Amino acid sequence: MNNFTSNSHAKALLREAETALLDEKRDLTPEELADLAALPDEHVAGLAAIAHEVRVDRCGMEVELEGIISAKTGGCTEDCSFCSQSARYDSPVKATPFLDMDEVREAARSTASLGASKFCLVLAVKGPDPRTLARILEAVAMVREETGLQVAVSAGLLDDDQAAALAGAGVRCYNHNIETARSFFPNIVTSHTWEERVETCRRIKAHGMDLCSGVLLGLGETGEQRLEMLLQLRDLGPDDVPINFLNPRPGTPLGIRSKVPAWDALRWIAIFRLGLPTTVLRYAGGREVTLQELQAMGLAGGINALIVGNYLTTLGRDATDDIKMLQNMAMPVGIIGSAI
Numbered sequence: 238m239n240n241f242t243s244n245s246h247a248k249a250l251l252r253e254a255e256t257a258l259l260d261e262k263r264d265l266t267p268e269e270l271a272d273l274a275a276l277p278d279e280h281v282a283g284l285a286a287i288a289h290e291v292r293v294d295r296c297g298m299e300v301e302l303e304g305i306i307s308a309k310t311g312g313c314t315e316d317c318s319f320c321s322q323s324a325r326y327d328s329p330v331k332a333t334p335f336l337d338m339d340e341v342r343e344a345a346r347s348t349a350s351l352g353a354s355k356f357c358l359v360l361a362v363k364g365p366d367p368r369t370l371a372r373i374l375e376a377v378a379m380v381r382e383e384t385g386l387q388v389a390v391s392a393g394l395l396d397d398d399q400a401a402a403l404a405g406a407g408v409r410c411y412n413h414n415i416e417t418a419r420s421f422f423p424n425i426v427t428s429h430t431w432e433e434r435v436e437t438c439r440r441i442k443a444h445g446m447d448l449c450s451g452v453l454l455g456l457g458e459t460g461e462q463r464l465e466m467l468l469q470l471r472d473l474g475p476d477d478v479p480i481n482f483l484n485p486r487p488g489t490p491l492g493i494r495s496k497v498p499a500w501d502a503l504r505w506i507a508i509f510r511l512g513l514p515t516t517v518l519r520y521a522g523g524r525e526v527t528l529q530e531l532q533a534m535g536l537a538g539g540i541n542a543l544i545v546g547n548y549l550t551t552l553g554r555d556a557t558d559d560i561k562m563l564q565n566m567a568m569p570v571g572i573i574g575s576a577i
């Protein structure tokens with residue numbers, strides 16, 4: 238294909254995607270998504286523009302903010318090869334016990350003061366043991382009572398009784414990432430399976446909690462595997478999809494991997510929006526180091542939610558910088574209503 242033909246072909250693909258999503262309100266097929274993902278770099282801005290239109294049409298202009306706290310850091314039994322919280326790797330992150338309730342309270346209050354609507358307690362565990370679950374339930378009750386924030390929890394694999402206990406305590410949302418495509422997962426984690434993760438995700442929904450299930454891009458997966466994980470998420474139907482980019486952590490097996498190039502990150506944010514038009518797409522870990530000064534472009538290219546402040550083991554940028562970025566983009570902070 239010469240340049241002219243390939244340009245016309247790309248523009249035709251973009252127009253078709255726009256018509257399908259905005260006029261016909263139909264989902265793109267796997268083939269359409271694959272064609273769009275393969276567009277040359279010069280069309281990434283075009284992809285992002287359509288992704289933004291779709292986000293505004295289906296979700297509105299609001300951006301949802303969520304604060305998170307690492308309520309139990311490090312010492313995890315699992316071997317996720319990107320994770321500095323695994324006890325199996327010689328990483329600088331050391332195991333700490335469950336945080337004191339006063340520290341949780343302070344973090345929740347500071348999250349509320351930013352105008353955020355959600356606060357997530359994150360624990361580095363395979364799944365919660367009875368003592369840990371009891372501490373989580375205590376923290377959930379305290380945060381709900383004292384801040385009115387929606388409470389989310391991320392504490393690994395759950396059985397039915399644990400999911401019921403969390404739902405009964407008023408946990409609005411549970412985070413359990415699929416991380417990567419089913420076909421690639423065994424290259425990254427061997428201590429539990431992708432299927433176990435998905436089972437927990439289905440359990441969360443069955444117990445009436447919102448499902449937050451995200452991905453981590455840059456683990457060495459191919460473009461086909463990124464599409465695979467997108468379609469697997471579509472099948473799972475999460476309410477919220479955090480998009481993380483690998484921030485290679487020293488001491489972990491992926492500590493020397495390169496970061497996702499910024500332009501490629503924007504391409505995949507747009508593809509995830511086009512594939513999941515009504516889902517909350519949340520900027521999560523790794524966005525600063527991956528996108529640097531292009532972070533605002535992701536918000537104008539499909540993203541409609543942010544994790545603000547600290548990202549567990551790496552410091553996020555100052556939350557006031559994010560608020561300023563949203564003000565500059567005329568994007569109000571709000572709660573994103575149920576999908577259309």
Ligand code: SF4
Nearest residue numbers: 313315317320323361
């Ligand atoms: S289960 Fe979670 S905390 Fe544990 S090693 Fe894997 S990603 Fe890290």
